Ligand SMILES: Nc1ncnc2c1ncn2[C@@H]1O[C@H](COP(=O)(O)OP(=O)(O)O)[C@@H](O)[C@H]1O
């Protein structure tokens with residue numbers, strides 16, 4: 001038995017997705033290791049959501065492969081990928097307004113525990129219940145929403161709902177998280193706070209290992225401030241990859257975004273600040 005921790009996270013290799021005769025994504029390769037935030041950006045229609053769905057298992061690539069911590073998952077369902085450590089949030093928020101914030105977050109844990117045996121919900125043991133309670137408490141704290149635990153999602157702001165959704169994913173204990181446009185609907189202050197939570201997630205703490213995050217965004221601002229490394233797509237083609245500073249300075253990237261609305265391609269003043277530093 002080896003004690004080495006597998007930090008390889010997600011690797012996709014030469015992924016091609018065609019819809020009929022239309023190539024939506026053409027030979028994309030990227031890695032999203034643990035301990036880092038990897039960004040995938042590009043103008044509308046670039047193929048971000050398609051790539052994201054190939055990673056999460058919502059669609060199967062026409063060719064190419066997807067590996068998760070060294071294991072091939074190209075043809076696995078999202079549920080099985082979850083059992084292998086992959087969690088995701090959705091662009092469209094899916095919180096249950098009939099449940100409290102705490103109960104919504106608990107679903108992120110219970111779903112993973114039940115896995116392919118949903119009947120486990122019906123006879124959860126006392127240790128399962130304690131596990132859920134601990135994971136939920138920790139996730140609420142990490143997202144700084146403990147004070148909202150008894151509220152209903154419908155009564156919250158968009159920014160607060162985004163944090164509940166993130167907390168639910170965190171409670172699942174995944175080693176690799178896919179985030180689909182997580183900052184949409186957030187104002188500048190909320191986006192900054194959200195970014196700090198993501199940094200602390202990947203950097204980990206004594207009581208929790210750092211996770212890996214792949215973040216898919218249309219808007220560059222969050223990506224530029226939190227990512228360690230960024231891949232840029234345009235018309236389904238990988239056109240550039242590099243650090244935020246390199247991406248910000250790239251004429252290729254600037255040209256791809258020209259004419260595309262509401263995107264700030266300013267060079268960031270500095271690389272991301274480490275959380276807690
Ligand atoms: N289900 C689909 N059927 C046919 N074409 C699609 C489908 N989904 C996306 N596309 C096309 O694939 C390309 C990439 O789309 P998408 O991955 O949604 O881009 P992005 O998320 O970067 O905006 C676009 O040209 C889009 O029109």
Ligand SMILES: [Mg+2]
Pocket residue numbers: 048049050
């Ligand atoms: Mg999209």
